[in-house]
Amino acid sequence: MKNILTYGTFDVLHYGHINLLQRAKFLGDYLIVGLSTDNFNKLKNKKSLYSFEQRKLILEACRYVDLIIPEETWEQKTEDIKKYNIDVFVMGNDWAGKFDYLKNYCEVIYLPRTPDVSSSKTKLYIKGNL
Ligand code: C2G
16 A cells, blocks of 8 residues: 655645646555645645635545645644655645655655646636636
8 A cells, every 4th residue: 555645725626736636646545635724824825715624625525535634834744754654745846855855754756737727826717807
């Protein structure tokens, strides 16, 4: 059983997120997603349209996601990797290099981001500004 771990806000879930989650799942058998809490979003200077509970409900409907855990701090990743016996840590390559320290605990893979789609762009479009 190969366990995969990734993190994110996943606000206004779009095909760029799904591309990431699908590729991450296909790297193993079981995908755990650390979903940023509303408080952690503040630490990331990110404002999400949907609350943690709403984003969790939407993400739970994704066939590639097996377990959702709260992401509350930057530091929890090493503990999560040990706790969930993670084999591969995956992030989009906008984070390339930022989590290389985790190579001491598991494989680290940065996947190409899906171009031309983002939660912020989608929100602007919904508001009619695009
Ligand atoms: N992503 C992608 N393509 C896009 C948009 C996002 O591949 N067009 C990926 C990001 O690279 C990330 C994941 O989807 O791996 C989730 O993106 P966000 O919700 O924006 O997450 P982020 O704010 O980058 O949070 O500790 C890590 C952070 O919580 C990551």
